[in-house]
Amino acid sequence: MSIKMIFSELKEKYPLLVDTANYLEQNSFFFRTTLTKIKGSGLDYELAEKLCSDCLNHVKQNRDGYFKCVHTLIDFSLEFLKLQMHLEKTGRYTYSTFKEIEENIYSNPNRKLKGPWYTWALYFSQIFWVSHWNVFRFFLSEFAKNNKEHGEVLEVPTGTGIYIAQFLANNPSWQGTGVDLGNTAIEFTKNVLAWNKIPSHRIALYKEDIYKFETDKRFDRIMCGEFLEHVEDPLGVLIKLHKLLKPDGKLFLTVAVYAEMIDHIYLYKSADEVRGHVKEAGFIPEKELVQAIFENKSPEDRDTPINYCAILKKI
Numbered sequence: 035m036s037i038k039m040i041f042s043e044l045k046e047k048y049p050l051l052v053d054t055a056n057y058l059e060q061n062s063f064f065f066r067t068t069l070t071k072i073k074g075s076g077l078d079y080e081l082a083e084k085l086c087s088d089c090l091n092h093v094k095q096n097r098d099g100y101f102k103c104v105h106t107l108i109d110f111s112l113e114f115l116k117l118q119m120h121l122e123k124t125g126r127y128t129y130s131t132f133k134e135i136e137e138n139i140y141s142n143p144n145r146k147l148k149g150p151w152y153t154w155a156l157y158f159s160q161i162f163w164v165s166h167w168n169v170f171r172f173f174l175s176e177f178a179k180n181n182k183e184h185g186e187v188l189e190v191p192t193g194t195g196i197y198i199a200q201f202l203a204n205n206p207s208w209q210g211t212g213v214d215l216g217n218t219a220i221e222f223t224k225n226v227l228a229w230n231k232i233p234s235h236r237i238a239l240y241k242e243d244i245y246k247f248e249t250d251k252r253f254d255r256i257m258c259g260e261f262l263e264h265v266e267d268p269l270g271v272l273i274k275l276h277k278l279l280k281p282d283g284k285l286f287l288t289v290a291v292y293a294e295m296i297d298h299i300y301l302y303k304s305a306d307e308v309r310g311h312v313k314e315a316g317f318i319p320e321k322e323l324v325q326a327i328f329e330n331k332s333p334e335d336r337d338t339p340i341n342y343c344a345i346l347k348k349i
């Protein structure tokens with residue numbers, strides 16, 4: 035008896051999305067449950083089809099090349115599950131300094147999931163990881179829309195560039211600034227901006243360490259996604275962002291809590307620890323979306339993987 039694929043009835047309208055979902059479902063046990071949840075969580079099929087098509091166009095319609103990009107998400111998910119077991123056993127992340135990550139991961143010639151492969155995994159996770167899709171949806175409805183006509187937006191770090199591209203597409207008279215330390219991230223962001231038809235005069239990109247980044251500009255909106263866990267001094271980053279934000283500005287923040295990825299350094303053990311730093315840096319949450327990654331766990335538990343997301347304003 036053949037098993038009905040989870041997304042199959044959408045095939046006519048969203049062919050690439052369905053092929054991608056089928057590929058994930060056929061190649062990893064992890065995605066059968068995940069895709070069922072995604073389908074029930076109000077996935078924006080138009081947007082998901084577009085994100086998939088942008089990748090297929092990027093690899094010049096080469097389907098093998100496309101599924102190689104998609105496959106990075108399977109590698110990334112399995113690595114997360116393995117590392118999470120390590121965290122649960124040891125109570126710590128594998129590395130705790132940026133120097134260690136640089137030496138063992140970024141400069142390791144034997145590591146498969148790095149550079150653009152790592153970025154493709156992040157890119158596809160925005161659609162095919164429930165928690166990432168929920169955050170992306172929250173961002174699109176609560177942060178990227180209904181803004182004043184003109185303004186300045188900053189994203190640190192840009193990573194894939196999906197967030198800043200969507201923000202600028204939804205706010206056509208705004209100017210953008212993006213900062214990321216990684217070459218790959220900056221190049222990837224340039225592509226994503228081009229796929230979303232954002233002209234280069236609307237965005238300034240800086241390949242720069244956030245701790246060293248200086249500008250006279252002050253921003254109406256700042257996005258900082260999945261970053262605090264990647265640095266040794268997350269409070270320092272929040273203080274810097276506070277300085278860069280206008281008095282009536284808003285910061286969109288997401289943080290991985292007690293969730294091990296190989297380049298996570300700073301171990302937050304609960305949502306309250308993040309809230310502590312947020313308050314110390316001079317912010318107050320206006321709205322929060324706090325999700326436990328595993329079922330039957332509460333997002334307010336300690337020592338359970340959580341995705342903390344909030345829209346913050348200055349105290």
Ligand SMILES: C[S@@+](CC[C@H](N)C(=O)[O-])C[C@H]1O[C@@H](n2cnc3c(N)ncnc32)[C@H](O)[C@@H]1O
Binds near residue numbers: 194242
């Ligand atoms: C997990 S990605 C987050 C990307 C994106 N915001 C997202 O939500 O998908 C982490 C990014 O942080 C960047 N990064 C790490 N340390 C940095 C630093 N000190 N200053 C600026 N960017 C940094 C890396 O290059 C990488 O692109």
